[in-house]
Amino acid sequence: MFKILVGEYIDDEAISHLKEAKDIKVDVKIGIKREEILDIIQDYDALIVRSVIKVDKELLDRAKNLKIVGRAGNGVDNINIPEATAHGVIVANTPDSNTVSACEIAIGLMIASARNIVSANNFIKSGKWEREIFVGNELFEKTLGIIGLGRIGSLMAKRMKAFGMNLIAYDPYISDEIFKRNGCKKANTLDELLKKSDVITIHTPKTNETINIINSENISKLKDGVRLVNAARGGLFNEEAVAEGLRSGKIASFGYDVHSVEPRSECVLYEFENAIATPHIGATTYEAQRNVGTQVVKQVLNGLHGEIVETA
Ligand code: MLT
Incomplete structure:
Protein backbone atom coordinates (compact mmCIF):
# COMPACT_ATOMS: atom_id res chain seq x y z
CA MET A 1 0.00 0.00 0.00
CA ASN A 98 -1.55 25.08 -17.83
CA THR A 99 0.36 27.21 -20.33
CA VAL A 100 -2.74 28.53 -22.10
CA SER A 101 -4.28 29.66 -18.82
CA ALA A 102 -1.03 31.29 -17.71
CA CYS A 103 -0.75 33.12 -21.01
CA GLU A 104 -4.37 34.23 -20.94
CA ILE A 105 -4.13 35.77 -17.48
CA ALA A 106 -1.08 37.75 -18.58
CA ILE A 107 -3.08 39.05 -21.56
CA GLY A 108 -5.99 39.80 -19.24
CA LEU A 109 -3.75 41.84 -16.95
CA MET A 110 -2.25 43.64 -19.95
CA ILE A 111 -5.61 44.69 -21.36
CA ALA A 112 -7.13 45.47 -17.99
CA SER A 113 -4.16 47.74 -17.16
CA ALA A 114 -4.05 49.47 -20.54
CA ARG A 115 -7.79 50.25 -20.35
CA ASN A 116 -8.16 50.93 -16.61
CA ILE A 117 -10.78 48.21 -16.37
CA VAL A 118 -10.36 47.49 -12.66
CA SER A 119 -10.46 51.10 -11.48
CA ALA A 120 -13.35 51.90 -13.85
CA ASN A 121 -15.26 48.92 -12.46
CA ASN A 122 -14.64 50.05 -8.87
CA PHE A 123 -15.58 53.60 -9.78
CA ILE A 124 -18.89 52.81 -11.43
CA LYS A 125 -19.90 50.48 -8.63
CA SER A 126 -19.39 53.29 -6.15
CA GLY A 127 -22.32 54.99 -7.89
CA LYS A 128 -20.30 57.45 -9.99
CA TRP A 129 -20.05 57.95 -13.76
CA GLU A 130 -17.23 59.58 -15.69
CA ARG A 131 -15.28 58.69 -18.82
CA GLU A 132 -12.50 61.24 -19.17
CA ILE A 133 -10.54 59.99 -16.17
CA PHE A 134 -10.19 56.54 -17.72
CA VAL A 135 -8.29 57.35 -20.90
CA GLY A 136 -6.14 54.33 -21.72
CA ASN A 137 -3.95 53.03 -24.55
CA GLU A 138 -4.52 50.72 -27.48
CA LEU A 139 -2.17 47.77 -27.77
CA PHE A 140 -2.41 47.94 -31.57
CA GLU A 141 0.93 48.88 -33.16
CA LYS A 142 2.67 49.12 -29.78
CA THR A 143 5.85 47.12 -29.20
CA LEU A 144 5.46 44.18 -26.88
CA GLY A 145 8.68 42.95 -25.25
CA ILE A 146 8.53 39.30 -24.25
CA ILE A 147 11.21 38.17 -21.82
CA GLY A 148 11.41 34.39 -22.20
CA LEU A 149 10.16 32.82 -25.42
CA GLY A 150 9.50 29.31 -24.12
CA ARG A 151 6.13 27.59 -23.98
CA ILE A 152 4.13 30.49 -22.51
CA GLY A 153 6.13 33.26 -24.18
CA SER A 154 5.51 31.64 -27.57
CA LEU A 155 1.77 31.43 -26.93
CA MET A 156 1.84 35.09 -25.96
CA ALA A 157 3.63 36.02 -29.19
CA LYS A 158 1.08 34.21 -31.38
CA ARG A 159 -1.87 35.77 -29.61
CA MET A 160 -0.56 39.34 -29.45
CA LYS A 161 0.46 39.24 -33.09
CA ALA A 162 -3.27 39.02 -33.75
CA PHE A 163 -3.68 42.27 -31.80
CA GLY A 164 -1.40 43.99 -34.30
CA MET A 165 1.44 44.44 -31.80
CA ASN A 166 5.08 44.56 -32.91
CA LEU A 167 6.92 41.78 -31.10
CA ILE A 168 10.42 41.77 -29.72
CA ALA A 169 11.69 38.98 -27.47
CA TYR A 170 14.73 38.30 -25.34
CA ASP A 171 15.72 34.72 -24.62
CA PRO A 172 19.37 33.72 -24.72
CA TYR A 173 18.52 30.01 -24.58
CA ILE A 174 16.59 29.46 -27.79
CA SER A 175 17.43 29.32 -31.46
CA ASP A 176 16.86 32.08 -34.01
CA GLU A 177 14.38 29.75 -35.69
CA ILE A 178 12.00 29.98 -32.70
CA PHE A 179 12.06 33.80 -32.82
CA LYS A 180 11.24 33.59 -36.51
CA ARG A 181 8.50 31.02 -36.03
CA ASN A 182 6.84 33.24 -33.42
CA GLY A 183 7.10 36.40 -35.50
CA CYS A 184 9.39 38.07 -32.95
CA LYS A 185 12.35 40.30 -33.57
CA LYS A 186 15.26 38.97 -31.55
CA ALA A 187 16.65 41.31 -28.89
CA ASN A 188 20.33 40.46 -28.59
CA THR A 189 20.47 41.92 -25.11
CA LEU A 190 17.93 42.52 -22.37
CA ASP A 191 18.77 46.22 -22.60
CA GLU A 192 17.64 46.27 -26.22
CA LEU A 193 14.23 44.89 -25.25
CA LEU A 194 13.94 47.24 -22.27
CA LYS A 195 14.66 50.30 -24.39
CA LYS A 196 12.33 49.43 -27.28
CA SER A 197 9.19 48.07 -25.58
CA ASP A 198 5.95 49.89 -24.81
CA VAL A 199 4.64 46.88 -22.91
CA ILE A 200 6.77 44.18 -21.26
CA THR A 201 5.66 40.73 -20.17
CA ILE A 202 7.88 38.08 -18.62
CA HIS A 203 7.65 34.31 -19.05
CA THR A 204 10.77 32.84 -17.50
CA PRO A 205 11.34 30.48 -14.60
CA LYS A 206 12.60 31.94 -11.34
CA THR A 207 16.36 31.40 -11.28
CA ASN A 208 19.37 33.28 -9.95
CA GLU A 209 19.56 34.89 -13.38
CA THR A 210 15.98 36.14 -13.44
CA ILE A 211 15.28 37.14 -9.81
CA ASN A 212 15.03 40.97 -9.72
CA ILE A 213 15.57 41.14 -13.49
CA ILE A 214 13.35 44.22 -13.41
CA ASN A 215 15.12 46.34 -10.80
CA SER A 216 15.74 50.07 -10.34
CA GLU A 217 18.64 50.12 -12.78
CA ASN A 218 16.69 48.36 -15.51
CA ILE A 219 13.58 50.45 -14.89
CA SER A 220 15.62 53.57 -15.61
CA LYS A 221 16.27 52.16 -19.11
CA LEU A 222 12.57 51.73 -19.94
CA LYS A 223 10.51 54.03 -22.11
CA ASP A 224 8.48 56.57 -20.17
CA GLY A 225 4.93 55.30 -19.68
CA VAL A 226 5.85 51.64 -20.14
CA ARG A 227 3.33 49.02 -19.06
CA LEU A 228 4.58 45.91 -17.22
CA VAL A 229 3.03 42.49 -16.67
CA ASN A 230 4.24 39.62 -14.51
CA ALA A 231 2.24 36.40 -14.47
CA ALA A 232 5.33 34.21 -14.20
CA ARG A 233 6.89 34.28 -10.74
CA GLY A 234 6.98 36.70 -7.83
CA GLY A 235 10.41 38.22 -7.30
CA LEU A 236 11.27 38.56 -10.99
CA PHE A 237 10.21 42.18 -10.75
CA ASN A 238 11.53 44.00 -7.71
CA GLU A 239 8.36 45.29 -6.08
CA GLU A 240 10.00 48.29 -4.34
CA ALA A 241 11.56 49.37 -7.63
CA VAL A 242 8.26 48.97 -9.50
CA ALA A 243 6.49 50.98 -6.77
CA GLU A 244 9.05 53.75 -7.25
CA GLY A 245 8.50 53.61 -11.03
CA LEU A 246 4.73 53.89 -10.57
CA ARG A 247 5.15 56.75 -8.12
CA SER A 248 7.36 58.75 -10.50
CA GLY A 249 5.11 58.03 -13.50
CA LYS A 250 7.89 56.21 -15.37
CA ILE A 251 5.70 53.09 -15.31
CA ALA A 252 2.13 53.63 -16.51
CA SER A 253 0.79 50.38 -15.09
CA PHE A 254 1.72 47.03 -13.60
CA GLY A 255 -0.46 43.95 -13.86
CA TYR A 256 0.70 41.06 -11.70
CA ASP A 257 -0.57 37.67 -10.67
CA VAL A 258 2.51 36.58 -8.74
CA HIS A 259 4.05 38.03 -5.61
CA SER A 260 7.42 38.10 -3.89
CA VAL A 261 5.72 36.55 -0.85
CA GLU A 262 2.72 34.21 -1.22
CA PRO A 263 0.26 34.20 0.37
CA ARG A 264 0.25 37.71 1.79
CA SER A 265 -2.09 40.46 2.91
CA GLU A 266 0.09 43.55 2.46
CA CYS A 267 2.25 44.85 -0.33
CA VAL A 268 4.04 48.05 -1.22
CA LEU A 269 2.13 48.01 -4.55
CA TYR A 270 -1.39 47.88 -3.15
CA GLU A 271 -1.59 51.69 -2.80
CA PHE A 272 -1.41 52.17 -6.59
CA GLU A 273 -4.66 52.26 -8.54
CA ASN A 274 -2.69 51.48 -11.71
CA ALA A 275 -1.10 48.34 -10.26
CA ILE A 276 -3.64 45.56 -10.54
CA ALA A 277 -3.17 42.30 -8.76
CA THR A 278 -4.61 38.81 -8.65
CA PRO A 279 -3.69 36.12 -6.10
CA HIS A 280 -1.62 33.73 -8.28
CA ILE A 281 -4.63 32.43 -10.19
CA GLY A 282 -2.94 32.08 -13.57
CA ALA A 283 -3.44 28.32 -13.60
CA THR A 284 -6.75 28.43 -11.78
C1 MLT B 1 2.65 26.85 -12.20
O1 MLT B 1 3.85 27.00 -11.94
O2 MLT B 1 2.29 26.09 -13.10
C2 MLT B 1 1.61 27.53 -11.37
O3 MLT B 1 2.17 28.65 -10.79
C3 MLT B 1 1.08 26.54 -10.40
C4 MLT B 1 0.06 27.06 -9.45
O4 MLT B 1 -0.97 27.53 -9.87
O5 MLT B 1 0.27 26.96 -8.24
Whole structure:
Protein backbone atom coordinates (compact mmCIF):
# COMPACT_ATOMS: atom_id res chain seq x y z
CA MET A 1 0.00 0.00 0.00
CA PHE A 2 1.38 3.45 -1.02
CA LYS A 3 0.37 6.61 0.84
CA ILE A 4 -0.06 9.87 -1.06
CA LEU A 5 -0.37 13.29 0.54
CA VAL A 6 -2.13 15.98 -1.53
CA GLY A 7 -1.12 19.29 0.09
CA GLU A 8 -2.55 21.82 -2.37
CA TYR A 9 -5.71 22.04 -4.42
CA ILE A 10 -5.92 19.85 -7.50
CA ASP A 11 -8.95 18.93 -9.58
CA ASP A 12 -11.60 16.79 -7.79
CA GLU A 13 -11.69 14.25 -10.60
CA ALA A 14 -7.95 13.75 -10.26
CA ILE A 15 -8.38 13.07 -6.54
CA SER A 16 -11.17 10.55 -7.28
CA HIS A 17 -8.91 8.85 -9.79
CA LEU A 18 -6.17 8.57 -7.17
CA LYS A 19 -8.62 7.18 -4.61
CA GLU A 20 -9.81 4.51 -7.03
CA ALA A 21 -6.27 3.33 -7.79
CA LYS A 22 -5.12 -0.03 -6.48
CA ASP A 23 -2.72 -0.12 -3.50
CA ILE A 24 -3.18 3.59 -2.84
CA LYS A 25 -4.32 5.53 0.23
CA VAL A 26 -4.79 9.25 -0.29
CA ASP A 27 -4.88 11.99 2.33
CA VAL A 28 -6.10 15.33 1.02
CA LYS A 29 -4.94 18.16 3.26
CA ILE A 30 -5.34 21.32 1.20
CA GLY A 31 -3.62 24.27 2.85
CA ILE A 32 -1.70 22.08 5.30
CA LYS A 33 0.67 24.08 7.50
CA ARG A 34 4.39 23.57 7.16
CA GLU A 35 4.80 22.27 10.75
CA GLU A 36 2.18 19.60 10.10
CA ILE A 37 3.81 18.44 6.87
CA LEU A 38 7.17 18.20 8.61
CA ASP A 39 5.52 16.08 11.34
CA ILE A 40 3.76 13.63 9.03
CA ILE A 41 5.79 13.48 5.82
CA GLN A 42 7.71 10.37 6.93
CA ASP A 43 4.48 8.38 6.50
CA TYR A 44 4.09 9.18 2.79
CA ASP A 45 5.39 7.65 -0.42
CA ALA A 46 4.26 10.55 -2.62
CA LEU A 47 3.50 14.23 -2.18
CA ILE A 48 1.46 16.39 -4.57
CA VAL A 49 2.05 20.16 -4.41
CA ARG A 50 1.50 23.30 -6.45
CA SER A 51 3.58 26.41 -5.79
CA VAL A 52 3.06 27.08 -2.09
CA ILE A 53 4.60 24.09 -0.30
CA LYS A 54 8.37 24.34 -0.15
CA VAL A 55 9.97 20.98 -0.77
CA ASP A 56 13.37 21.80 0.68
CA LYS A 57 16.17 19.92 2.43
CA GLU A 58 14.46 20.06 5.81
CA LEU A 59 11.32 18.45 4.42
CA LEU A 60 13.25 15.91 2.34
CA ASP A 61 15.42 14.92 5.33
CA ARG A 62 12.27 13.95 7.20
CA ALA A 63 10.59 12.26 4.23
CA LYS A 64 12.09 8.84 4.83
CA ASN A 65 9.62 7.00 2.58
CA LEU A 66 9.10 9.62 -0.12
CA LYS A 67 9.56 8.34 -3.66
CA ILE A 68 8.01 11.03 -5.83
CA VAL A 69 6.89 14.65 -5.65
CA GLY A 70 4.21 15.54 -8.20
CA ARG A 71 4.36 19.24 -8.96
CA ALA A 72 0.91 20.10 -10.30
CA GLY A 73 2.01 22.87 -12.63
CA ASN A 74 4.98 24.30 -14.37
CA GLY A 75 7.57 26.09 -12.19
CA VAL A 76 9.71 24.03 -9.84
CA ASP A 77 11.28 26.89 -7.91
CA ASN A 78 9.56 25.69 -4.72
CA ILE A 79 11.35 22.35 -5.00
CA ASN A 80 15.03 21.80 -4.26
CA ILE A 81 15.74 19.46 -7.18
CA PRO A 82 19.39 18.64 -6.34
CA GLU A 83 18.34 17.72 -2.78
CA ALA A 84 15.43 15.65 -4.06
CA THR A 85 17.82 13.82 -6.39
CA ALA A 86 20.28 13.27 -3.52
CA HIS A 87 17.40 11.79 -1.50
CA GLY A 88 16.39 9.52 -4.40
CA VAL A 89 13.08 11.34 -4.85
CA ILE A 90 11.67 11.80 -8.36
CA VAL A 91 10.26 15.26 -9.13
CA ALA A 92 7.64 15.42 -11.90
CA ASN A 93 6.07 18.66 -13.08
CA THR A 94 3.40 19.22 -15.75
CA PRO A 95 4.86 21.99 -17.91
CA ASP A 96 2.41 21.86 -20.80
CA SER A 97 -0.82 21.52 -18.90
CA ASN A 98 -1.55 25.08 -17.83
CA THR A 99 0.36 27.21 -20.33
CA VAL A 100 -2.74 28.53 -22.10
CA SER A 101 -4.28 29.66 -18.82
CA ALA A 102 -1.03 31.29 -17.71
CA CYS A 103 -0.75 33.12 -21.01
CA GLU A 104 -4.37 34.23 -20.94
CA ILE A 105 -4.13 35.77 -17.48
CA ALA A 106 -1.08 37.75 -18.58
CA ILE A 107 -3.08 39.05 -21.56
CA GLY A 108 -5.99 39.80 -19.24
CA LEU A 109 -3.75 41.84 -16.95
CA MET A 110 -2.25 43.64 -19.95
CA ILE A 111 -5.61 44.69 -21.36
CA ALA A 112 -7.13 45.47 -17.99
CA SER A 113 -4.16 47.74 -17.16
CA ALA A 114 -4.05 49.47 -20.54
CA ARG A 115 -7.79 50.25 -20.35
CA ASN A 116 -8.16 50.93 -16.61
CA ILE A 117 -10.78 48.21 -16.37
CA VAL A 118 -10.36 47.49 -12.66
CA SER A 119 -10.46 51.10 -11.48
CA ALA A 120 -13.35 51.90 -13.85
CA ASN A 121 -15.26 48.92 -12.46
CA ASN A 122 -14.64 50.05 -8.87
CA PHE A 123 -15.58 53.60 -9.78
CA ILE A 124 -18.89 52.81 -11.43
CA LYS A 125 -19.90 50.48 -8.63
CA SER A 126 -19.39 53.29 -6.15
CA GLY A 127 -22.32 54.99 -7.89
CA LYS A 128 -20.30 57.45 -9.99
CA TRP A 129 -20.05 57.95 -13.76
CA GLU A 130 -17.23 59.58 -15.69
CA ARG A 131 -15.28 58.69 -18.82
CA GLU A 132 -12.50 61.24 -19.17
CA ILE A 133 -10.54 59.99 -16.17
CA PHE A 134 -10.19 56.54 -17.72
CA VAL A 135 -8.29 57.35 -20.90
CA GLY A 136 -6.14 54.33 -21.72
CA ASN A 137 -3.95 53.03 -24.55
CA GLU A 138 -4.52 50.72 -27.48
CA LEU A 139 -2.17 47.77 -27.77
CA PHE A 140 -2.41 47.94 -31.57
CA GLU A 141 0.93 48.88 -33.16
CA LYS A 142 2.67 49.12 -29.78
CA THR A 143 5.85 47.12 -29.20
CA LEU A 144 5.46 44.18 -26.88
CA GLY A 145 8.68 42.95 -25.25
CA ILE A 146 8.53 39.30 -24.25
CA ILE A 147 11.21 38.17 -21.82
CA GLY A 148 11.41 34.39 -22.20
CA LEU A 149 10.16 32.82 -25.42
CA GLY A 150 9.50 29.31 -24.12
CA ARG A 151 6.13 27.59 -23.98
CA ILE A 152 4.13 30.49 -22.51
CA GLY A 153 6.13 33.26 -24.18
CA SER A 154 5.51 31.64 -27.57
CA LEU A 155 1.77 31.43 -26.93
CA MET A 156 1.84 35.09 -25.96
CA ALA A 157 3.63 36.02 -29.19
CA LYS A 158 1.08 34.21 -31.38
CA ARG A 159 -1.87 35.77 -29.61
CA MET A 160 -0.56 39.34 -29.45
CA LYS A 161 0.46 39.24 -33.09
CA ALA A 162 -3.27 39.02 -33.75
CA PHE A 163 -3.68 42.27 -31.80
CA GLY A 164 -1.40 43.99 -34.30
CA MET A 165 1.44 44.44 -31.80
CA ASN A 166 5.08 44.56 -32.91
CA LEU A 167 6.92 41.78 -31.10
CA ILE A 168 10.42 41.77 -29.72
CA ALA A 169 11.69 38.98 -27.47
CA TYR A 170 14.73 38.30 -25.34
CA ASP A 171 15.72 34.72 -24.62
CA PRO A 172 19.37 33.72 -24.72
CA TYR A 173 18.52 30.01 -24.58
CA ILE A 174 16.59 29.46 -27.79
CA SER A 175 17.43 29.32 -31.46
CA ASP A 176 16.86 32.08 -34.01
CA GLU A 177 14.38 29.75 -35.69
CA ILE A 178 12.00 29.98 -32.70
CA PHE A 179 12.06 33.80 -32.82
CA LYS A 180 11.24 33.59 -36.51
CA ARG A 181 8.50 31.02 -36.03
CA ASN A 182 6.84 33.24 -33.42
CA GLY A 183 7.10 36.40 -35.50
CA CYS A 184 9.39 38.07 -32.95
CA LYS A 185 12.35 40.30 -33.57
CA LYS A 186 15.26 38.97 -31.55
CA ALA A 187 16.65 41.31 -28.89
CA ASN A 188 20.33 40.46 -28.59
CA THR A 189 20.47 41.92 -25.11
CA LEU A 190 17.93 42.52 -22.37
CA ASP A 191 18.77 46.22 -22.60
CA GLU A 192 17.64 46.27 -26.22
CA LEU A 193 14.23 44.89 -25.25
CA LEU A 194 13.94 47.24 -22.27
CA LYS A 195 14.66 50.30 -24.39
CA LYS A 196 12.33 49.43 -27.28
CA SER A 197 9.19 48.07 -25.58
CA ASP A 198 5.95 49.89 -24.81
CA VAL A 199 4.64 46.88 -22.91
CA ILE A 200 6.77 44.18 -21.26
CA THR A 201 5.66 40.73 -20.17
CA ILE A 202 7.88 38.08 -18.62
CA HIS A 203 7.65 34.31 -19.05
CA THR A 204 10.77 32.84 -17.50
CA PRO A 205 11.34 30.48 -14.60
CA LYS A 206 12.60 31.94 -11.34
CA THR A 207 16.36 31.40 -11.28
CA ASN A 208 19.37 33.28 -9.95
CA GLU A 209 19.56 34.89 -13.38
CA THR A 210 15.98 36.14 -13.44
CA ILE A 211 15.28 37.14 -9.81
CA ASN A 212 15.03 40.97 -9.72
CA ILE A 213 15.57 41.14 -13.49
CA ILE A 214 13.35 44.22 -13.41
CA ASN A 215 15.12 46.34 -10.80
CA SER A 216 15.74 50.07 -10.34
CA GLU A 217 18.64 50.12 -12.78
CA ASN A 218 16.69 48.36 -15.51
CA ILE A 219 13.58 50.45 -14.89
CA SER A 220 15.62 53.57 -15.61
CA LYS A 221 16.27 52.16 -19.11
CA LEU A 222 12.57 51.73 -19.94
CA LYS A 223 10.51 54.03 -22.11
CA ASP A 224 8.48 56.57 -20.17
CA GLY A 225 4.93 55.30 -19.68
CA VAL A 226 5.85 51.64 -20.14
CA ARG A 227 3.33 49.02 -19.06
CA LEU A 228 4.58 45.91 -17.22
CA VAL A 229 3.03 42.49 -16.67
CA ASN A 230 4.24 39.62 -14.51
CA ALA A 231 2.24 36.40 -14.47
CA ALA A 232 5.33 34.21 -14.20
CA ARG A 233 6.89 34.28 -10.74
CA GLY A 234 6.98 36.70 -7.83
CA GLY A 235 10.41 38.22 -7.30
CA LEU A 236 11.27 38.56 -10.99
CA PHE A 237 10.21 42.18 -10.75
CA ASN A 238 11.53 44.00 -7.71
CA GLU A 239 8.36 45.29 -6.08
CA GLU A 240 10.00 48.29 -4.34
CA ALA A 241 11.56 49.37 -7.63
CA VAL A 242 8.26 48.97 -9.50
CA ALA A 243 6.49 50.98 -6.77
CA GLU A 244 9.05 53.75 -7.25
CA GLY A 245 8.50 53.61 -11.03
CA LEU A 246 4.73 53.89 -10.57
CA ARG A 247 5.15 56.75 -8.12
CA SER A 248 7.36 58.75 -10.50
CA GLY A 249 5.11 58.03 -13.50
CA LYS A 250 7.89 56.21 -15.37
CA ILE A 251 5.70 53.09 -15.31
CA ALA A 252 2.13 53.63 -16.51
CA SER A 253 0.79 50.38 -15.09
CA PHE A 254 1.72 47.03 -13.60
CA GLY A 255 -0.46 43.95 -13.86
CA TYR A 256 0.70 41.06 -11.70
CA ASP A 257 -0.57 37.67 -10.67
CA VAL A 258 2.51 36.58 -8.74
CA HIS A 259 4.05 38.03 -5.61
CA SER A 260 7.42 38.10 -3.89
CA VAL A 261 5.72 36.55 -0.85
CA GLU A 262 2.72 34.21 -1.22
CA PRO A 263 0.26 34.20 0.37
CA ARG A 264 0.25 37.71 1.79
CA SER A 265 -2.09 40.46 2.91
CA GLU A 266 0.09 43.55 2.46
CA CYS A 267 2.25 44.85 -0.33
CA VAL A 268 4.04 48.05 -1.22
CA LEU A 269 2.13 48.01 -4.55
CA TYR A 270 -1.39 47.88 -3.15
CA GLU A 271 -1.59 51.69 -2.80
CA PHE A 272 -1.41 52.17 -6.59
CA GLU A 273 -4.66 52.26 -8.54
CA ASN A 274 -2.69 51.48 -11.71
CA ALA A 275 -1.10 48.34 -10.26
CA ILE A 276 -3.64 45.56 -10.54
CA ALA A 277 -3.17 42.30 -8.76
CA THR A 278 -4.61 38.81 -8.65
CA PRO A 279 -3.69 36.12 -6.10
CA HIS A 280 -1.62 33.73 -8.28
CA ILE A 281 -4.63 32.43 -10.19
CA GLY A 282 -2.94 32.08 -13.57
CA ALA A 283 -3.44 28.32 -13.60
CA THR A 284 -6.75 28.43 -11.78
CA THR A 285 -9.11 27.54 -14.61
CA TYR A 286 -11.24 24.42 -14.94
CA GLU A 287 -9.33 23.48 -18.07
CA ALA A 288 -5.83 23.89 -16.62
CA GLN A 289 -6.68 22.14 -13.39
CA ARG A 290 -8.24 19.22 -15.25
CA ASN A 291 -5.12 18.90 -17.43
CA VAL A 292 -2.74 19.33 -14.51
CA GLY A 293 -4.68 16.90 -12.31
CA THR A 294 -4.86 14.18 -14.94
CA GLN A 295 -1.17 14.44 -15.68
CA VAL A 296 0.15 14.67 -12.14
CA VAL A 297 -1.94 11.70 -10.99
CA LYS A 298 -0.63 9.60 -13.85
CA GLN A 299 2.95 10.61 -13.07
CA VAL A 300 2.65 9.86 -9.37
CA LEU A 301 0.96 6.49 -9.91
CA ASN A 302 3.55 5.54 -12.53
CA GLY A 303 6.38 6.63 -10.25
CA LEU A 304 5.06 4.56 -7.36
CA HIS A 305 4.49 1.53 -9.57
CA GLY A 306 7.97 1.68 -11.10
CA GLU A 307 6.79 2.79 -14.53
CA ILE A 308 8.07 5.61 -16.74
CA VAL A 309 7.21 9.10 -15.46
CA GLU A 310 6.69 11.41 -18.42
CA THR A 311 6.87 15.15 -17.88
CA ALA A 312 5.58 16.64 -21.13
C1 MLT B 1 2.65 26.85 -12.20
O1 MLT B 1 3.85 27.00 -11.94
O2 MLT B 1 2.29 26.09 -13.10
C2 MLT B 1 1.61 27.53 -11.37
O3 MLT B 1 2.17 28.65 -10.79
C3 MLT B 1 1.08 26.54 -10.40
C4 MLT B 1 0.06 27.06 -9.45
O4 MLT B 1 -0.97 27.53 -9.87
O5 MLT B 1 0.27 26.96 -8.24
